Amino acid sequence: MISANYKLLAIGSIAIFLAACSPADNATAVSKPPPSVKVSTLKTESIQNHVQALGTLLAKESIDISSNVTEKITALHFNDGDTVKSGQLLITLQQDVENAQLNSAKADLAEQERELSRLQGLIATQSAAQTEYDQRQTAKLRAESKIEEIKALLAERNIRAPFSGVMGLRLLSPGALVSPGTSITTLDDISVMRLDFQLPSLAISAIATGQTVVAHSEALKQDFNATISAIATRINPLDRSITARALINNPNKLLKPGMLMLVSLITDEHEAIMAPESALQSIQLQHYVWILTDEQKAERRPVELGIRKPGFVEILNGVSAGEQLIYEGYATLQPGATVTLSADNTTGSN
Known part of the structure; x- marks a missing residue:
């Protein structure tokens, strides 16, 4: 009786196992949806392939205004930041001695001219020698040369703008004594800016005069179009770089000399x-x-x-x-x- 019960239990277990492993359920277990x-x-x-470089802005023209002589400043004819024209009077230096010398030279010239006029009439009547007339003619020429010399001295004491531009901050006041090399102020032509930047010499074939580049100012948060105007004829032997110069129109005078610019140029487009x-x-x-x-x-x-x-x-x-x-x-x-x-x-x- 016990043996018969064990047989029935074993048969039931096998049936349950086979039911669990039926083909329908097994197919369900292994079947997965596609990923x-x-x-x-x-x-x-x-x-586009880009090459980037850092560059520094320079004014189109830029000088420090100074004197060629040692003298006192008597007048300044500009204010800080003024826009001036070429030839405009900027600074007057003391010139009393030169003005007195000029007046004396002019009086001497007038005297020589009067004597020449008088001698011309006497020579016509043979009342004066030709040699005396020639001496007066030479004296007249010396007087004229003296006047030109004094005018040159006066010009050194009237400092004028060599080109149109914007004045910088004045560094001296009227009454100050200046000497050659002493900076009085600055003058910059910033209507067009020069942008000098260095590129690896390997990129030399990618740049050419007339090429347009983009210069970005982080300070102004603005991009500016620039045109390459010149490329250096020499490569720096230390870092194997080559310098290029681009020009940027600056009608609103936003750009200033010394500003740092990020230059980006296209080397290839495909x-x-x-x-x-x-x-x-x-x-x-x-x-x-x-x-x-x-x-x-x-x-x-x-x-x-x-x-x-x-x-x-x-x-x-x-x-x-x-x-x-x-x-x-x-x-x-x-x-x-x-x-x-x-x-x-x-x-x-x-």
């Missing part, structure tokens, strides 16, 4: 396929992307990378425009795996 991914359509776009960096899978030195085929299968492709820009990288080869790039959900994919599009995927373009 869900997000894709975008690859396309070509125009990209059509390329750009992919999101998030779609890039890197294994050691090899890079891959995943492509969704027409059969809705995932295909891993080795690719070669080019330039980068924020969030994107250039794909040089390995993919073609129009293909579907898997940019999300590829982490667990296997090559050839069937995938489905995520419900919130919008198959757009990069």
Whole structure:
């Protein structure tokens, strides 16, 4: 009786086990839905290679106004920041002695001219010798030369603007004694600014006179267009850089000499396929992307990378425009795996 009960219990256990392993339930347990991914359509776009450099602004023309002689300042004919014209009187130095000498020289010239006029009449009546007339003529020429000499001395004491521009801050006041080399103020022509910047000599083939570059001022939070006007004829042997000069129109006088500018110039422009960096899978030195085929299968492709820009990288080869790039959900994919599009995927373009 006990043996019969054990047999019935064993048969029941086997039946339960077979029921649990029925084909219908086993198929349900191993069947999984295809992975869900997000894709975008690859396309070509125009990209640019940029080279950046720091540059310093210089005025078109710039000088320190100083005196050629040691003398006292009697008058300043400008205010700080004034716009002046070329030839405009800026500073008057003491010139009393020179004015007295000029008056004396003019009186001497007038006397020589009177004597010449008188002798001319006497020579006509043969009442004076020709030699006396010639001596007076020579004296007249000396008097004229003396006047020009004194005028030159006066010009040194009347300091004028050598070019049109904007006056800086005056450093001295009337009554101050100045000597050669003493800076009185500054004068800058800032209607056009010069921008000098250095580039690696390897980029020399990418720059040319007449080329347009973009100069950014962090202080003004503004970009300015500049045109390369000259390129240095020598390369710096220490850092192997070459200096270029660009000109920037400055009608509103926003730019000031000495400002730091970030220069950006285009060295190359071409059509390329750009992919999101998030779609890039890197294994050691090899890079891959995943492509969704027409059969809705995932295909891993080795690719070669080019330039980068924020969030994107250039794909040089390995993919073609129009293909579907898997940019999300590829982490667990296997090559050839069937995938489905995520419900919130919008198959757009990069």
